[in-house]
Every structure is written in structure tokens, then in C-alpha cells.
Amino acid sequence: MSGLRTPSIRVRPAERDGCRIASAIMRAHAGRPAARWGGSLAACLAWLTLCPNFAAAQELEPRAYSASPVGANFAGFSYSYSWGAILFDPTVPITDAEAKLNGVALAYGRTFGIGGVQALATGALPCVWGSFSGQVAEVDSSITRSGVGDLRAKLSVNLFGSPALAPQAFARAPARSVVAGVSLTISAPTGQNYPSKLINIGANRWAFKPEAGISYNWRRKWYAEFYGGVWFFTANPTFYPGTSRSQQDPLPSLQGHLSYTFAKRTWAALNGTWYWGGDSHVDGRPAAARLNNKRVGALVAVGLTARQSIKIGYSLGASTRAGQSFRAVTAAYQRLWF
Numbered sequence: 077m078s079g080l081r082t083p084s085i086r087v088r089p090a091e092r093d094g095c096r097i098a099s100a101i102m103r104a105h106a107g108r109p110a111a112r113w114g115g116s117l118a119a120c121l122a123w124l125t126l127c128p129n130f131a132a133a134q135e136l137e138p139r140a141y142s143a144s145p146v147g148a149n150f151a152g153f154s155y156s157y158s159w160g161a162i163l164f165d166p167t168v169p170i171t172d173a174e175a176k177l178n179g180v181a182l183a184y185g186r187t188f189g190i191g192g193v194q195a196l197a198t199g200a201l202p203c204v205w206g207s208f209s210g211q212v213a214e215v216d217s218s219i220t221r222s223g224v225g226d227l228r229a230k231l232s233v234n235l236f237g238s239p240a241l242a243p244q245a246f247a248r249a250p251a252r253s254v255v256a257g258v259s260l261t262i263s264a265p266t267g268q269n270y271p272s273k274l275i276n277i278g279a280n281r282w283a284f285k286p287e288a289g290i291s292y293n294w295r296r297k298w299y300a301e302f303y304g305g306v307w308f309f310t311a312n313p314t315f316y317p318g319t320s321r322s323q324q325d326p327l328p329s330l331q332g333h334l335s336y337t338f339a340k341r342t343w344a345a346l347n348g349t350w351y352w353g354g355d356s357h358v359d360g361r362p363a364a365a366r367l368n369n370k371r372v373g374a375l376v377a378v379g380l381t382a383r384q385s386i387k388i389g390y391s392l393g394a395s396t397r398a399g400q401s402f403r404a405v406t407a408a409y410q411r412l413w414f
Contacts, residue, residue, distance in 0.1 A: 136347040138333035141257040141289040143238040145246035150185040152410035160402035173210030189240025195233045223268030223277045232259035261285040271318030282310040301333040327354035341379020370394040383412040
């Protein structure tokens with residue numbers, strides 16, 4: 077696919093290899109005790125690698141635990157555009173920080189049976205390009221980045237309300253009102269990452285998210301869903317400037333969705349998520365900021381044919397204490413076959 081191009085980096089003079097940003101931060105804190113500004117600098121450097129780190133927490137995924145027949149294959153691609161502010165702790169001398177990000181992703185999934193219940197395995201590989209700008213100690217700085225992101229894989233199992241049924245049996249079976257399941261999402265460090273750069277597309281670490289979800293279907297029209305999970309992260313041992321160690325605390329998140337089916341393959345959803353915690357530490361220093369953010373969004377899915385569909389979504393930050401306060405538009409195409 078043409079969107080998955082060879083990774084490239086273009087750095088403008090305002091941030092040559094990140095040195096001027098780091099120098100400006102240190103100059104702004106000159107004369108302060110290390111205990112005073114060490115945590116702020118650590119948090120600043122951690123936030124500057126936010127491309128891959130917080131998209132996971134901002135997930136809005138309705139009907140993730142819906143029932144499907146086994147043996148179904150799903151393949152598709154998506155495009156997303158995100159833009160908005162990046163909020164830092166007040167002690168960090170970075171202001172007016174903004175980002176504009178584009179992303180394309182290729183995805184594949186398949187349903188199958190495990191112990192008599194339905195399971196779904198999916199995988200996605202993104203490619204991201206965009207720009208970052210802001211004032212560091214009152215000095216204008218801007219950069220661009222492009223490259224392949226971290227690979228994401230997910231295994232979900234519907235433990236209740238979704239038996240493993242072939243397509244013909246699934247079509248004849250009565251709809252279950254309640255479906256409950258669990259899942260495990262894994263993010264692998266396949267993305268572009270240069271230890272000498274402050275901002276990277278790949279996180280250079282593994283991440284794991286166990287989750288549980290429940291879905292209630294009323295009259296085959298209304299779906300109410302609730303998910304709860306926690307992201308766990310391994311350390312990045314070569315954090316900027318290549319000799320530091322970055323570690324992020326667990327990041328709990330909740331999702332809620334309400335959707336309505338207008339026709340057999342057309343539906344719309346209102347979505348919300350809340351995530352908190354996830355403090356970042358560099359070389360063991362205390363974190364200066366803690367996430368406590370909320371996002372809301374809407375999505376429309378339209379069936380083009382019996383086996384093809386498109387989805388269009390929009391989301392925005394409803395409340396942001398630190399991190400990304402982005403608006404995002406997403407369009408996706410999906411094809412189904414057995």
C-alpha cells in the first residue's frame with residue numbers, strides 16, 4: 077500500500093536532534109535544586125514521546141464484544157487525522173504545544189471457537205506522519221515525523237452469550253440479550269524509534285492491556301456496552317538521549333457506548349472513555365504530572381453490501397489534565413468473507 081512508505085525524519089533548525097529543546101529546558105531551570113526540576117524534566121521528556129503512548133488509552137471501540145459466527149474473516153484499512161493541543165505540567169517550560177497527525181492502518185481479523193465459545197483475533201499495523209510545534213522556554217520550535225508505528229494485536233473471547241456457531245447456525249439462533257467477554261491487547265515495539273530524538277513514532281517498549289466487557293442488546297436495536305481495562309508497560313531502556321530509562325505506571329481506562337441499529341447493516345454510536353494514572357518516570361525520578369482525561373465521540377457504520385462496510389467517526393477531548401487534547405476524524409473500510 078502506498079501509505080506504508082519508508083520511514084523518514086525531517087528536523088527543522090529549531091530542534092536539531094532535540095538538543096536545543098533540552099538545552100532550553102535546562103536553562104529555564106538553571107539554579108534550581110535538582111530535586112525541584114528533575115521530575116519536571118523527566119515528565120517533559122516522557123510527554124514528548126507521546127505519539128504512540130496515549131492513542132491506546134484514547135480508544136473508542138463500540139461493539140467490541142458483539143456476537144459473530146466463527147470462520148469469519150475481516151480485512152480493511154483506515155485513515156485518521158488528529159489535531160489539537162498538548163498540555164504539560166505547569167512547571168515544564170513548554171507552552172502553545174500543538175500537533176497535527178495523519179495515520180493509515182492495515183488490519184485483519186478472524187473469528188474462531190475456543191471451548192465452545194466465540195473468539196476473535198485481530199492485528200493492525202499503522203503508519204503515521206505529522207508535525208509538532210510549540211514554544212520551549214519562549215523559543216519557537218517545530219518538527220515533522222513520519223514512519224511505521226507499533227504493531228497492535230488483540231485476542232478477545234466472549235465467555236457468555238456468544239457460543240461458537242457456524243454461519244448457518246448463527247443465522248438461525250435467537251439473539252442473546254447479554255454478551256460478556258475478556259480480551260488481551262498487545263502492542264509490540266515495531267515502530268520507528270531513534271534514541272537520540274525526543275519525539276518518536278514508536279514507543280520502543282511492549283504494552284499489554286487485559287480488559288473485560290459486557291454488552292446488553294435490547295430488541296436487536298439498542299446496544300449498551302461497558303468495558304474496563306488496564307494498560308501495563310515495559311521500560312524503554314534507551315530513552316532520550318539514548319542512555320536514560322523511561323518507565324510508565326499502569327494506565328486504567330473505562331469505556332462506555334450506546335448504539336442504535338437503523339437497518340440490518342447500518343448503525344450509529346455515542347462513545348466515551350476515561351483514563352487516569354499512567355505517570356511517566358525517567359531514571360527513577362518522580363513524575364510531575366498525572367493523567368486524568370476524558371474523551372467523547374460518535375461513529376456511524378454503513379453497510380455498502382452484505383460483506384462490505386464503511387465507518388466514519390469523530391472524537392474530541394472532553395476533559396484533559398495533561399497529555400493530548402485532540403480532535404480526531406477517522407474513516408475506515410472493511411470487507412468480510414468466510
